[in-house]
Amino acid sequence: xxxxxxxxxxxxxxxxxxxxxxxxxxxxxxxxxxxxxxxxxxxxxxxxxxxxxxxxxxxxxxxxxxxxxxxxxxxxxxxxxxxxxxxxxxxxxxxxxxxxxxxxxxxxxxxxxxxxxxxxxxxxxxxxxxxxxxxxxxxxxxxxxxxxxxxxxxxxxxxxxxxxxxxxxxxxxxxxxxx
Amino acid sequence: xxxxxxxxxxxxxxxxxxxxxxxxxxxxxxxxxxxxxxxxxxxxxxxxxxxxxxxxxxxxxxxxxxxxxxxxxxxxxxx
Numbered sequence: 306x307x308x309x310x311x312x313x314x315x316x317x318x319x320x321x322x323x324x325x326x327x328x329x330x331x332x333x334x335x336x337x338x339x340x341x342x343x344x345x346x347x348x349x350x351x352x353x354x355x356x357x358x359x360x361x362x363x364x365x366x367x368x369x370x371x372x373x374x375x376x377x378x379x380x381x382x383x384x385x386x387x388x389x390x391x392x393x394x395x396x397x398x399x400x401x402x403x404x405x406x407x408x409x410x411x412x413x414x415x416x417x418x419x420x421x422x423x424x425x426x427x428x429x430x431x432x433x434x435x436x437x438x439x440x441x442x443x444x445x446x447x448x449x450x451x452x453x454x455x456x457x458x459x460x461x462x463x464x465x466x467x468x469x470x471x472x473x474x475x476x477x478x479x480x481x482x483x484x
Numbered sequence: 485x486x487x488x489x490x491x492x493x494x495x496x497x498x499x500x501x502x503x504x505x506x507x508x509x510x511x512x513x514x515x516x517x518x519x520x521x522x523x524x525x526x527x528x529x530x531x532x533x534x535x536x537x538x539x540x541x542x543x544x545x546x547x548x549x550x551x552x553x554x555x556x557x558x559x560x561x562x563x
Contacts, residue, residue, distance in 0.1 A: 391524075391525060391527075391528045395528065395531055459525065459527050460525065461522070461524070461525035461527070461528055462522055464521040464522075467521045467522055468521070
C-alpha cells in the first residue's frame with residue numbers, strides 16, 4: 306500500500322523529529338551521567354540522577370518507541386518496503402535493540418534516582434554510575450550509526466527484496482506486452 | 485508504468501529518505517540479469533560480525549560476573 310504524498314511527508318516529518326529528538330535526549334543523558342560520575346558536589350550529583358530518571362522516563366522512552374512506529378509505517382507505505390533493503394533492516398534492528406537495552410536500564414536508573422533522592426548514594430553504586438555512562442555512550446553510537454544508514458543508504462537488497470523486484474518487473478513486462 | 489506513476493515512484497523514493505541516489509535500483513538491475521539473488525554485501529557481514537562480537541562480550545562479562553551491574557542484575561537486590 307502506497308501512501309499519498311501528503312501523508313508520506315507528515316509521517317516522514319514525525320519520524321525524523323522523533324529520531325533526532327531521541328539522539329539529542331540520549332546525548333543530554335550522557336552529559337548528565339558523566340556529571341553524576343565525576344562531580345564532587347553532592348547536591349549536583351543528587352540533582353543529576355533525579356534529572357536522569359525524569360529524562361529517561363518522560364523523554365527517552367517515548368522517543369524510542371515513536372520511531373518504532375513511524376519507521377515501519379514509512380517503509381511499508383513506500384516502495385522501499387521494510388524487508389527489501391539491508392540498510393532498512395539493520396536500522397530497524399538497531400532501533401529495536403536500543404529500545405530493549407533502554408528498558409533493561411530503567412530499573413538501575415530508578416535505583417540511582419531513589420538513592421540520590423534519599424541522599425544515600427555510596428561507593429557501592431559506583432558500578433551502576435559507570436554503567437550509565439557506558440550505556441548512554443553505546444546508545445549514542447548506535448543512534449549515530451542508524452542516522453548514518455538513513456542518510457548514506459548503503460546498497461544491498463535482501464533476497465526477499467530481490468524476489469519482490471523480480472515479480473514487479475515480470476508484472477510490468479506482462480502489462481507492456483499485453484495489447 | 486505511465487509517466488505519472490513513474491514520477492510518483494521517483495518522488496516517493498526521493499522524499500522518504502531525505503537524500504536519494506538511484507544506486508540501489510541500478511545495482512540490482514545489473515544483478516537481475518544474472519538470474520540469481522544478490523550476495524550479502526560486505527558492510528552487512530561486517531555489521532553482523534561486530535554485533536555478534538558485542539553480544540558475546542556482554543554474555544561473557546555477565547557469566548564471569550564482571551559486568552557493571554554484577555551477576556545479580558545491576559545490584560537491584562539492594563533495598
